[in-house]
Amino acid sequence: MKQKNWKFNLEAFHNYFNEETAVIFIANPNNPTGTYNTHKEIEDFLLNVPSNILVVLDCAYYEYVQENDYVDVHQLLNKYENLIVTKSFSKIQGLAAIRLGYGLANASLIESLNRIRQPFNINSFAQKLAINAIDDKEHIQKSIDVNQEGLKYLSEELSKLNLTTIPSVGNFISFNGQFNGKELFEALLRKGIIVRQIDLYDMPDFIRVTVGTMEQNQIFISALKELL
Numbered sequence: 001m002k003q004k005n006w007k008f009n010l011e012a013f014h015n016y017f018n019e020e021t022a023v024i025f026i027a028n029p030n031n032p033t034g035t036y037n038t039h040k041e042i043e044d045f046l047l048n049v050p051s052n053i054l055v056v057l058d059c060a061y062y063e064y065v066q067e068n069d070y071v072d073v074h075q076l077l078n079k080y081e082n083l084i085v086t087k088s089f090s091k092i093q094g095l096a097a098i099r100l101g102y103g104l105a106n107a108s109l110i111e112s113l114n115r116i117r118q119p120f121n122i123n124s125f126a127q128k129l130a131i132n133a134i135d136d137k138e139h140i141q142k143s144i145d146v147n148q149e150g151l152k153y154l155s156e157e158l159s160k161l162n163l164t165t166i167p168s169v170g171n172f173i174s175f176n177g178q179f180n181g182k183e184l185f186e187a188l189l190r191k192g193i194i195v196r197q198i199d200l201y202d203m204p205d206f207i208r209v210t211v212g213t214m215e216q217n218q219i220f221i222s223a224l225k226e227l228l
């Protein structure tokens, strides 16, 4: 098992890579579970990965995480030359439509990537939007607050319905119960609510719901109550 309590058991990763491994990819927080690995877990892992293997730490949900033991990206980047941390404008900034993300790594790794980069990739309009969005601390904080409140509300309400939730630090929560994910997904869709069935992740009796505004969260919970 690579997973333990729905989070990556990084110690077990060592059984899966060998001299042919080029890249190890870790989503932290992970999607669709919403669980995360701590700084210590990531660091213990990096200490034992040969430096010729590139480790990609996908931190798409970075800002949502409020836990003190979450990764300190600066510290890791200063120490590990084979690490790249990736982030996206699709999540906290809400700019999925501009199709822009970025990676943080040491200068020599970035220089290598730059050599194979397509000459025409990120358009200047998207870059301009991203520069403004990254400075919009007010929007980021507001999204964090709305998300914290929503996560708490959804996990409490789902538990009241006797559903099992996976503790999430992202902007979504996955849960299961006595239902088929695909059927519940379709029933919610007919009520105008789009969630995710996650059978592709081998979780056919789970549903992942994204945290919305409080009004949207409440609409979702009442629709769910009608269906269960």
Ligand SMILES: *Cc1c(COP(=O)(O)O)cnc(C)c1O
Residues within 6 Å of the ligand: 027, 030, 031, 058, 060, 088, 089, 090, 091, 096, 099, 100, 101
């Ligand atoms: C959403 C997401 C991304 C970023 O996706 P974009 O292509 O930038 O929209 C990356 N990793 C994970 C785990 C995600 O959930």
